[in-house]
Amino acid sequence: MLSRMKLRKIAFAGLAAALICPFAGHAQESKFEEMLGRGTLSGNIQIDAQMYFKDSLIGVPEVPEKLRSNSFAYLQYTNGKFSVGARFEGYFKPMLGYDARLDGWGLPYYFARFSGDIIDVTAGSFYEQFGSGMILRAYQDWNLGIDNAISGVRAIIRPVEGITIKGIIGTQRHFWDHVGLIRGVDLDLAFNDFIKPMQSWGTRITLGGSFVSKFQEAGTKLVIENTENGLTPYQLNLPENVGSAAARLNIESGGFTVGGEYVYKANDPSAENGYIYRPGQAILLNAGYSMRGFGILLQAKSVDNMGFRGDRAELGNYGMINYMPALTRQHTYSLASLYPYACQTQGEVAFQADIQYKIKRGTVLGGKYGTDLKLNASVAFAPERTNITSLEEGGTTPAQGSWGYDVKPFHMDADNIYFIDANLEIAHKFNKNFKMTLMYMFELYNQEVVEGHGEPRAYAHIAVGDFTYMFLKKHALRLELQYLHTKQIDQDWLMGTLEYTFAPSWFVSVSDQWNVGNNDKNRRFHYYYVSAGYIHDATRISLSYGKIRQGIMCSGGVCREVPASNGVMLTLSSSF
Amino acid sequence: MKSLKYIGIAVLAGVGLLAASCDTIEEGDRKHEYTGPISSERMILLEDYTGVRCINCPTAAAEITRLQEFYGDNLIVVGVYPLQPTGLTMPYDPSRDLRTDVAQTWASAFAIEQFPMGMVNRQEVTGYAEWGGSIAEVISEGLNYVNLSVSASLPTDTTIAVNVEGSFVEDYEADGAVNMITMILEDSIVVPQLTGSGVNGGYVHNHVLRAVIGPEWGSQVASEAPARGTAFSASLTGSVNSGWRKNRLSVVVAIVNASSHEVIQAGIVHLGEE
Numbered sequence: 001m002l003s004r005m006k007l008r009k010i011a012f013a014g015l016a017a018a019l020i021c022p023f024a025g026h027a028q029e030s031k032f033e034e035m036l037g038r039g040t041l042s043g044n045i046q047i048d049a050q051m052y053f054k055d056s057l058i059g060v061p062e063v064p065e066k067l068r069s070n071s072f073a074y075l076q077y078t079n080g081k082f083s084v085g086a087r088f089e090g091y092f093k094p095m096l097g098y099d100a101r102l103d104g105w106g107l108p109y110y111f112a113r114f115s116g117d118i119i120d121v122t123a124g125s126f127y128e129q130f131g132s133g134m135i136l137r138a139y140q141d142w143n144l145g146i147d148n149a150i151s152g153v154r155a156i157i158r159p160v161e162g163i164t165i166k167g168i169i170g171t172q173r174h175f176w177d178h179v180g181l182i183r184g185v186d187l188d189l190a191f192n193d194f195i196k197p198m199q200s201w202g203t204r205i206t207l208g209g210s211f212v213s214k215f216q217e218a219g220t221k222l223v224i225e226n227t228e229n230g231l232t233p234y235q236l237n238l239p240e241n242v243g244s245a246a247a248r249l250n251i252e253s254g255g256f257t258v259g260g261e262y263v264y265k266a267n268d269p270s271a272e273n274g275y276i277y278r279p280g281q282a283i284l285l286n287a288g289y290s291m292r293g294f295g296i297l298l299q300a301k302s303v304d305n306m307g308f309r310g311d312r313a314e315l316g317n318y319g320m321i322n323y324m325p326a327l328t329r330q331h332t333y334s335l336a337s338l339y340p341y342a343c344q345t346q347g348e349v350a351f352q353a354d355i356q357y358k359i360k361r362g363t364v365l366g367g368k369y370g371t372d373l374k375l376n377a378s379v380a381f382a383p384e385r386t387n388i389t390s391l392e393e394g395g396t397t398p399a400q401g402s403w404g405y406d407v408k409p410f411h412m413d414a415d416n417i418y419f420i421d422a423n424l425e426i427a428h429k430f431n432k433n434f435k436m437t438l439m440y441m442f443e444l445y446n447q448e449v450v451e452g453h454g455e456p457r458a459y460a461h462i463a464v465g466d467f468t469y470m471f472l473k474k475h476a477l478r479l480e481l482q483y484l485h486t487k488q489i490d491q492d493w494l495m496g497t498l499e500y501t502f503a504p505s506w507f508v509s510v511s512d513q514w515n516v517g518n519n520d521k522n523r524r525f526h527y528y529y530v531s532a533g534y535i536h537d538a539t540r541i542s543l544s545y546g547k548i549r550q551g552i553m554c555s556g557g558v559c560r561e562v563p564a565s566n567g568v569m570l571t572l573s574s575s576f
Numbered sequence: 577m578k579s580l581k582y583i584g585i586a587v588l589a590g591v592g593l594l595a596a597s598c599d600t601i602e603e604g605d606r607k608h609e610y611t612g613p614i615s616s617e618r619m620i621l622l623e624d625y626t627g628v629r630c631i632n633c634p635t636a637a638a639e640i641t642r643l644q645e646f647y648g649d650n651l652i653v654v655g656v657y658p659l660q661p662t663g664l665t666m667p668y669d670p671s672r673d674l675r676t677d678v679a680q681t682w683a684s685a686f687a688i689e690q691f692p693m694g695m696v697n698r699q700e701v702t703g704y705a706e707w708g709g710s711i712a713e714v715i716s717e718g719l720n721y722v723n724l725s726v727s728a729s730l731p732t733d734t735t736i737a738v739n740v741e742g743s744f745v746e747d748y749e750a751d752g753a754v755n756m757i758t759m760i761l762e763d764s765i766v767v768p769q770l771t772g773s774g775v776n777g778g779y780v781h782n783h784v785l786r787a788v789i790g791p792e793w794g795s796q797v798a799s800e801a802p803a804r805g806t807a808f809s810a811s812l813t814g815s816v817n818s819g820w821r822k823n824r825l826s827v828v829v830a831i832v833n834a835s836s837h838e839v840i841q842a843g844i845v846h847l848g849e850e
Contacts, residue, residue, distance in 0.1 A: 100684070220709040222711070231646045233614065237601050241599045266599075452631055453630075453664075
């Protein structure tokens with residue numbers, strides 16, 4: 001039987017032959033070639049390569065290969081309603097911070113798709129999301145090294161305007177292998193589109209529902225407990241099929257929007273939840289209002305035991321079937337994102353409020369162009385758990401094979417705060433040459449929960465000033481100053497960045513992130529970084545040199561550890 | 577109307593999917609006393625990848641203690657302390673560093689970058705919650721290919737001598753030659769360890785891998801597919817660091833498939849038994 005790798009290579013050769021052969025050496029252009037010629041070839045590539053220099057001071061490990069690279073090349077051929085595509089990936093070896101199980105190369109993603117008016121069918125690899133993703137989200141994040149694409153079949157049916165029915169079945173990508181069997185169906189109803197009387201309404205109502213189930217063989221799960229007979233082994237009866245269901249509702253009227261989603265997951269004992277049998281559930285609520293120059297969004301989320309994976313033994317960021325949306329602002333300034341929050345799929349109660357307001361131009365505070373104000377606050381707590389079935393008197397760890405504990409939605413342990421972020425950003429353009437952004441942020445960071453070690457409560461104040469001055473027609477100089485003050489973790493940081501841009505193609509920047517206030521004077525390191533790049537249309541190339549501190553990088557509430565590094569990095573990306 | 581028909585089909589499909597593909601385990605059915613075999617002639621090797629700054633590693637160590645109590649001599653444990661990631665491994669006291677280069681070589685080869693993670697007979701990298709089941713599965717297989725005898729002595733203060741004799745009691749038909757890896761372990765080492773209650777300066781580390789005698793991936797003792805009756809023997813000499821307490825040393829010998837890395841037999845001898 002051919003291995004998966006060999007099958008992928010054969011598939012790629014077949015795809016290449018199908019694309020190339022019709023064009024090879026025919027005296028007359030056949031109808032087939034004419035048809036193929038009407039199609040379009042598109043794709044993108046990216047190469048990230050880093051050369052590592054050992055630096056024991058900042059904890060840079062020895063990298064025997066010296067140079068490591070993550071690369072991909074994606075090709076898609078589209079002809080009318082039909083498309084085929086494939087993506088080659090190569091990790092030679094994976095760059096530091098990316099899971100070592102990525103090591104290797106091959107064609108992990110390939111598909112054939114027919115997108116008709118009523119029916120849309122994909123065979124092969126695909127990404128998909130039901131609702132907010134809390135029940136199913138197959139996606140890729142290149143920077144995080146996450147790719148849980150489903151390989152199988154997907155059908156999307158749109159029998160009438162406003163009704164979308166999706167069905168999927170397949171296995172989940174797990175590095176260079178596949179795990180679990182996932183089945184799902186999703187129904188989305190935009191009532192205003194198919195109910196005639198509602199078509200003229202100013203209020204739009206959408207309702208959705210999903211069912212997702214995963215299958216994994218039970219295997220042997222042994223638990224050894226102290227009983228009156230001494231050490232006694234128990235075999236857990238693990239469910240091979242774990243089902244989940246979700247319902248969502250969204251109402252928009254005028255500038256108002258209100259919505260929510262509820263997800264229920266049946267018993268799913270796993271390494272992540274300590275092999276307990278209580279079901280999981282998640283609730284996401286949001287309400288907002290927006291008009292010209294003003295917007296407000298309020299969100300609330302309650303999560304309990306919602307880690308849903310293709311392999312019940314998997315831990316960390318990989319192998320997730322679903323996704324918990326982050327109720328925190330995704331900061332772009334380095335010190336503001338020094339201690340980012342990662343969603344706790346096992347349980348959290350979170351709230352977020354986001355207000356955006358534009359002070360009108362022509363006013364004293366608005367000036368000639370207006371002033372943008374952004375006020376954001378988010379908080380996350382541990383859920384309040386009761387009746388914990390622990391083997392130890394007063395223990396906080398539920399016994400394997402037990403129900404686990406009791407918890408009610410939105411009941412939080414107010415003394416156990418995971419994260420607080422309150423920030424205010426002011427952006428103002430003074431004239432056509434000069435603009436400025438100022439930001440203040442207060443953060444409470446539970447390093448113990450988020451990173452698994454460290455401070456239970458780290459308080460930080462962060463200030464950012466971002467100034468851009470355009471001189472001459474296409475030249476711009478940007479200065480970014482940041483300061484982080486905290487008495488915990490590594491104490492204070494100061495950061496400066498100077499960036500020169502010669503639009504539209506060239507940029508060069510220098511920055512230094514300085515641990516100016518570290519209580520250990522010997523660890524007040526400078527993490528300097530120099531970068532230059534060229535952009536032409538959809539092609540970007542950049543070369544950087546410098547030091548990067550050990551930390552965490554997050555995207556959408558999912559984080560990965562970034563080890564310290566010292567070296568040269570090259571990034572090349574292009575789309576066509 | 578038509579729309580309702582499509583909605584109804586979708587709802588039925590969803591309900592049917594949920595009903596057919598959801599196993600609900602009732603309270604009285606969640607666990608059953610395990611009645612499978614709990615011992616075998618094949619020794620099980622459990623390698624625990626750990627670090628002194630790994631806050632969850634003491635929990636894994638507690639699980640190991642429970643498994644050792646239950647399986648007794650059938651279970652051989654090796655604590656493997658890689659160099660990286662330094663965030664989990666950097667010693668609190670540089671003079672008491674448990675990390676070894678060979679541990680890092682293995683961790684890199686098996687792509688182990690998070691702790692605690694472990695391997696039962698080097699078959700799969702899993703968290704500690706899976707180790708009990710993995711051990712039970714190996715014992716249930718009832719397979720034993722090798723009988724092994726290990727002895728060791730300390731002829732001098734700085735050398736250790738190991739003698740190994742083995743023979744295949746069944747045909748071993750897997751691909752790959754058969755190697756022997758010889759490890760020196762030390763018990764009862766007091767080194768600061770991060771726990772859920774903070775850094776414990778008096779934490780006791782057991783079965784710590786100190787060194788490997790010979791190549792890190794072992795020396796060949798049999799060629800591919802050795803037949804029943806194939807015998808092998810080896811005499812090795814290794815160095816003993818002056819900082820090691822000799823009465824706390826053990827020697828672990830693992831017979832492994834050089835290609836798949838599967839541990840097909842293991843043996844242990846404790847020096848300086850009390």
